Amino acid sequence: MFFTLPTPKKHTSVDFPTGSLVSLNAWPYIADMDRASFFSPQAGRRIEMPRASRANFAIGDIVRHRQYDFRGVVFDIDPVFANSEEWYEQIPQDRRPRREQPYYHLFAENEEGAYIAYVSQQNLVEDGDGGPVDHPQIDQLFEDFDDGRYPLLRGMSH
Secondary structure (H helix, E strand, C coil): CEEECCCCCCCCCCCCCCCCCCCHHHHHHCCCCCEEEEEECCCCEEEEEECEEECCCCCCCEEEECCCCCEEEEEEEECCCCCCHHHHHCCCHHHCCCCCCCEEEEEEEECCEEEEEEEEHHHEEECCCCCCCCCCCHHHHECCCECCECCECCCCCC
């Protein structure tokens, strides 16, 4: 499985391979070579996904929601929807995003305060403000705001 992150400013693109070598003895147990899966604690189950997925944003990028007035810092990325069915069903059907696209975990802020958001790629755009995000958890994962993004703390990256 490969999950390709975008090339952030001053960084390089990263591929995350998992299990790329398959024994011939395992062949009868592989149902679909174009699919992969991972366990999602939020969903409480294994999530099926395409073997390759492309994220438009990287960890540390600042993004804005297309429809709602909030922005945030990306702190985690799921290659496909990996939250609970209850969460997904709460979205009005006419606004429900596709499942098979990256979903971003954000340290988010709006006029009312700070919170954690889970947003589909189709609903995010690059933030045009260029300023820092005011969220109390940012300093747990990131260094100080620098050149329009948040670099990960040393020791938090591979």
